[in-house]
Amino acid sequence: MTAGTQQLIGSHRPRREDEPLLTGNATFVADIKLPRMVEATFIRSPVAHARLIGIDVAAALDSPDVLFAGSGADLTGVNAYPAHLSFIKAVNQYPLARDRVRYVGSPVAVVVAPDRYRAEDAVPGVIVDYDELPAITTIAEAIAPEAPLLYDDWPDNKILDFPASDPEVDHWMSTLPLVKETFSSHRQSANPIETRGAVAEYRNGRLTVWSTTQMPHIARTTIAVVLGLPESKVRVIASNLGGGFGSKNYQYSEEMVVAWLAMRLRRPVRWIEDRAEHLISTIHAREQEMTMEAAYEPDGTIKAVRCDLYTNQGSGELYIPGVTSSLVSAGSLTGAYRISHSAVSVSCVVTNKTPSGAYRGFGQPEAVFAMERTIELVARASGVDSADIRKNMLLRPEEHPYTMPSGGIIDSGSHIEAFEMTQRLAAGKLAAARDRHAGDATKRIGVGYAVYVEGTTPTYFGTTGFWTSYDSVAVSVEIDGTVSVRVPMPAIGQGVESLTSTVIADTLGVDEDKIDISLGDTDLAPYGLGSWGARGAVVTTGALVKASNEIIEKAKLIAAGLLEASPVDIELSEGKYRVKGSPDSAVSLAEVAVAARANTFLLPEGVDAGLESTAAYDPPDLDHFPDSRGKMSAAATWSNASHAAIVVVDLPTGIVKVVDYVVVHDCGTVINPTIVEGQIEGGVAQGIGGALYEHVVYDQSGQPQSANFSDYLLPSAVEIPPITTDHIETPAPDMPLGVKGTGESGTIGGCGSIANAVADALSEFGWNVTATPITPGDVRGAIDSAGGPAPWDHAEHGGPR
Amino acid sequence: MSSVEIHLTVNGEQVSAHVEPRLLLSDFLRDRLGLTGTHVGCEHGICGACTVMVDGAAVRSCILFAVQADGQQVTTVEGLAEPGLMSPMQESFRQSHALQCGFCTPGFLMTLEAEDPEDWPGEAGVREVLSGNLCRCTGYQSIVKAVEAAWNREDAE
Numbered sequence: 001m002t003a004g005t006q007q008l009i010g011s012h013r014p015r016r017e018d019e020p021l022l023t024g025n026a027t028f029v030a031d032i033k034l035p036r037m038v039e040a041t042f043i044r045s046p047v048a049h050a051r052l053i054g055i056d057v058a059a060a061l062d063s064p065d066v067l068f069a070g071s072g073a074d075l076t077g078v079n080a081y082p083a084h085l086s087f088i089k090a091v092n093q094y095p096l097a098r099d100r101v102r103y104v105g106s107p108v109a110v111v112v113a114p115d116r117y118r119a120e121d122a123v124p125g126v127i128v129d130y131d132e133l134p135a136i137t138t139i140a141e142a143i144a145p146e147a148p149l150l151y152d153d154w155p156d157n158k159i160l161d162f163p164a165s166d167p168e169v170d171h172w173m174s175t176l177p178l179v180k181e182t183f184s185s186h187r188q189s190a191n192p193i194e195t196r197g198a199v200a201e202y203r204n205g206r207l208t209v210w211s212t213t214q215m216p217h218i219a220r221t222t223i224a225v226v227l228g229l230p231e232s233k234v235r236v237i238a239s240n241l242g243g244g245f246g247s248k249n250y251q252y253s254e255e256m257v258v259a260w261l262a263m264r265l266r267r268p269v270r271w272i273e274d275r276a277e278h279l280i281s282t283i284h285a286r287e288q289e290m291t292m293e294a295a296y297e298p299d300g301t302i303k304a305v306r307c308d309l310y311t312n313q314g315s316g317e318l319y320i321p322g323v324t325s326s327l328v329s330a331g332s333l334t335g336a337y338r339i340s341h342s343a344v345s346v347s348c349v350v351t352n353k354t355p356s357g358a359y360r361g362f363g364q365p366e367a368v369f370a371m372e373r374t375i376e377l378v379a380r381a382s383g384v385d386s387a388d389i390r391k392n393m394l395l396r397p398e399e400h401p402y403t404m405p406s407g408g409i410i411d412s413g414s415h416i417e418a419f420e421m422t423q424r425l426a427a428g429k430l431a432a433a434r435d436r437h438a439g440d441a442t443k444r445i446g447v448g449y450a451v452y453v454e455g456t457t458p459t460y461f462g463t464t465g466f467w468t469s470y471d472s473v474a475v476s477v478e479i480d481g482t483v484s485v486r487v488p489m490p491a492i493g494q495g496v497e498s499l500t501s502t503v504i505a506d507t508l509g510v511d512e513d514k515i516d517i518s519l520g521d522t523d524l525a526p527y528g529l530g531s532w533g534a535r536g537a538v539v540t541t542g543a544l545v546k547a548s549n550e551i552i553e554k555a556k557l558i559a560a561g562l563l564e565a566s567p568v569d570i571e572l573s574e575g576k577y578r579v580k581g582s583p584d585s586a587v588s589l590a591e592v593a594v595a596a597r598a599n600t601f602l603l604p605e606g607v608d609a610g611l612e613s614t615a616a617y618d619p620p621d622l623d624h625f626p627d628s629r630g631k632m633s634a635a636a637t638w639s640n641a642s643h644a645a646i647v648v649v650d651l652p653t654g655i656v657k658v659v660d661y662v663v664v665h666d667c668g669t670v671i672n673p674t675i676v677e678g679q680i681e682g683g684v685a686q687g688i689g690g691a692l693y694e695h696v697v698y699d700q701s702g703q704p705q706s707a708n709f710s711d712y713l714l715p716s717a718v719e720i721p722p723i724t725t726d727h728i729e730t731p732a733p734d735m736p737l738g739v740k741g742t743g744e745s746g747t748i749g750g751c752g753s754i755a756n757a758v759a760d761a762l763s764e765f766g767w768n769v770t771a772t773p774i775t776p777g778d779v780r781g782a783i784d785s786a787g788g789p790a791p792w793d794h795a796e797h798g799g800p801r
Numbered sequence: 802m803s804s805v806e807i808h809l810t811v812n813g814e815q816v817s818a819h820v821e822p823r824l825l826l827s828d829f830l831r832d833r834l835g836l837t838g839t840h841v842g843c844e845h846g847i848c849g850a851c852t853v854m855v856d857g858a859a860v861r862s863c864i865l866f867a868v869q870a871d872g873q874q875v876t877t878v879e880g881l882a883e884p885g886l887m888s889p890m891q892e893s894f895r896q897s898h899a900l901q902c903g904f905c906t907p908g909f910l911m912t913l914e915a916e917d918p919e920d921w922p923g924e925a926g927v928r929e930v931l932s933g934n935l936c937r938c939t940g941y942q943s944i945v946k947a948v949e950a951a952w953n954r955e956d957a958e
Contacts, residue, residue: 021903024838024878031837193842242904275843493902685940709847717931717941
């Protein structure tokens with residue numbers, strides 16, 4: 001880091017973006033209202049699988065309020081989404097379904113009217129003729145020999161199929177004892193409280209789209225390709241999102257259609273998704289089955305792992321393709337454990353459900369659930385304490401960098417220390433829970449652990465099919481010494497504005513109130529890949545430090561001229577450029593800026609006017625394509641953490657309550673601990689929701705059963721317990737400022753730790769928890785099948801509570 | 802569709818308008834009055850993001866019609882403090898990092914504004930009063946801290 005004089009980095013501080021959010025003055029996409037703006041509403045398939053025979057919009061067009069009604073065939077000049085990935089089958093997707101629908105919620109037509117009320121009034125006037133086809137909803141149905149095919153030109157229903165074999169794995173499997181089990185993760189929905197939406201305006205030959213995308217530049221590229229526009233004529237603004245968690249990482253159909261409509265109608269068009277639409281048409285995630293085999297030594301140490309991983313990808317009609325979270329599951333499976341050999345096959349199958357893709361954790365929660373349960377099974381089979389097995393297998397600090405069998409390179413970490421700290425913190429919480437319920441025969445208390453690494457700053461492939469992970473910023477010093485920073489990443493709650501302000505203030509040595517920051521506007525900021533993959537703190541910091549350093553180097557040259565000194569004698573100290581040894585001989589950044597931007601005759605020879613930098617940071621040593629065995633280094637750095645869940649299980653009802661939760665976390669250098677703790681706590685809440693409450697349910701015909709918040713249960717303040725967080729800081733050796741990233745971490749340990757805690761609490765019944773969510777019905781079923789007490793057996797203790 | 806004339810007070814200002822009977826209070830506040838601080842998260846009365854106060858009670862503006870607010874006093878997040886200032890609860894939210902994306906935050910603030918701390922003792926009481934509002938970012942712990950601090954609870958940090 002350059003001579004920072006303020007040292008804001010590392011201190012607990014409130015965020016600078018909060019005031020407009022607290023006072024109702026922030027602008028979200030749904031708040032944008034433009035002159036002559038009209039509103040769109042989408043007609044969606046009510047059936048899971050059908051051929052589209054015909055769409056008749058005549059009756060809708062009869063309404064005097066309707067400005068447009070049309071289907072896919074009416075979207076003239078619209079191209080299919082690109083297909084770049086050579087190793088998956090192409091779905092040939094258009095923004096509105098053209099000949100076939102493959103899930104309930106698939107958009108098939110659109111109506112535009114002056115406002116949403118009138119647009120929805122016209123929806124019954126759109127008549128769609130569906131010729132229904134058999135629907136498949138499960139992985140088993142999709143891979144059955146005579147399964148109906150979702151895509152007529154595919155030989156099967158596998159959009160991705162990576163076999164895996166390793167003779168070393170086979171060797172250990174045939175010589176050591178094994179445990180084998182299938183672990184099922186269930187379908188979930190990220191559900192940011194702000195749904196998706198878009199507003200588009202076409203004016204003077206330029207298209208502007210305000211979007212809820214987490215990746216504004218990639219949205220711009222995609223809109224240009226799909227609508228056939230020069231990318232330079234498209235502007236995407238995504239400054240402020242009401243949460244994303246991965247669900248807004250995709251370039252959805254509605255956004256393309258709204259942009260097309262704005263061009264066709266020459267009027268601004270707005271579309272804001274409602275929650276029922278969100279729960280069927282915004283991506284789902286996590287529905288995955290992992291059949292694990294682990295070969296272990298007598299001391300419980302796992303020598304080799306084999307896993308067959310199947311993901312229910314939904315219809316697959318998603319851009320960018322949603323398959324990569326399964327590859328991350330496979331790549332991160334062995335975590336920070338010294339397991340030298342693994343073979344993980346990955347099959348992603350299409351079904352008649354909503355497309356599946358990213359949700360905070362991105363394949364890692366599912367992998368950790370499978371791995372951490374497997375360790376418990378090995379402990380049971382070998383008779384060795386699971387904590388000892390973990391400590392024996394966890395990497396020691398000196399073993400880094402460590403190449404995982406999947407090709408990932410864990411750069412550094414504090415795995416054993418984090419686990420031991422978690423154990424110490426959890427012991428007190430466990431004892432307290434036991435005290436609270438002492439003598440209550442209806443309750444069982446348990447603790448469960450999950451230890452993992454989080455690959456952060458991963459690579460992205462959507463634009464060309466080759467992976468990259470860079471990001472950019474533009475920093476400009478204005479004539480009065482204030483600083484404008486243009487960051488391509490949107491604010492999605494992660495605190496990128498505060499991060500930017502902190503890093504610029506520390507590196508350039510300016511007061512934060514002199515820094516202006518704009519976010520997520522493709523006309524202002526240089527190209528960036530967006531906010532996802534816990535990447536912002538690494539790549540944005542990297543770009544900011546680089547830009548600051550370039551400005552400081554130039555400012556030193558200018559200051560040397562102004563102070564009649566040699567550039568090598570100039571230093572930045574306490575916000576001023578000073579001559580070393582004579583600190584009173586100094587100029588401010590504003591004085592340098594005046595010379596750079598106005599009084600250019602003061603500039604030294606060879607120094608151009610201007611004081612700004614556009615800088616990009618590209619993390620080193622990442623692979624840009626998997627090797628022939630599917631292995632690659634796809635994450636720039638690795639955070640690590642250890643979780644402990646303490647649960648109370650009510651035997652009569654089967655209700656599981658998480659009563660305490662401990663996280664010891666290491667994300668390298670912490671820029672603002674307040675923000676990191678917030679990320680962890682929020683992630684833990686999503687982990688608890690995923691383990692116990694949240695479940696996207698379909699019936700056998702592919703009809704969604706959870707399309708509102710009465711059926712899809714988000715946890716509230718009474719379901720989420722106190723969360724204790726502690727930090728270890730092991731700086732990333734190769735990242736700017738040693739930062740590692742933390743956005744997804746809190747969620748990753750949820751299912752693993754809670755499943756282990758429930759199994760611990762119910763150990764007398766021998767329940768091997770193999771599936772999530774863990775519902776009261778599951779718990780009662782486990783107690784019943786073990787011959788445990790019936791609910792009414794507890795009546796003498798006061799009955800079910 | 803026929804319209805109905807309504808007269809109400811919004812954040813202390815008299816408002817008169819012709820509205821369709823079916824117009825939701827949330828859409829009236831946001832689209833007609835430009836008070837976009839009231840956010841719409843689920844439109845079926847569960848998430849609480851759209852909470853406003855009507856005659857002192859916290860209500861879900863997404864399941865109330867504008868005509869139902871006729872003759873009443875409506876307060877939105879924009880009315881919690883004078884422009885440029887923040888209420889003690891707003892300031893406590895900032896100090897405790899009780900918001901991340903901030904989309905649900907106005908609903909939490911309006912729920913709390915309508916409540917008497919005496920009715921919600923202890924941390925359990927705070928969690929109970931918050932339980933009708935969903936936050937997807939914070940995990941609630943920082944919100945609980947913010948409320949305890951603003952309500953001058955002894956156990957607040």
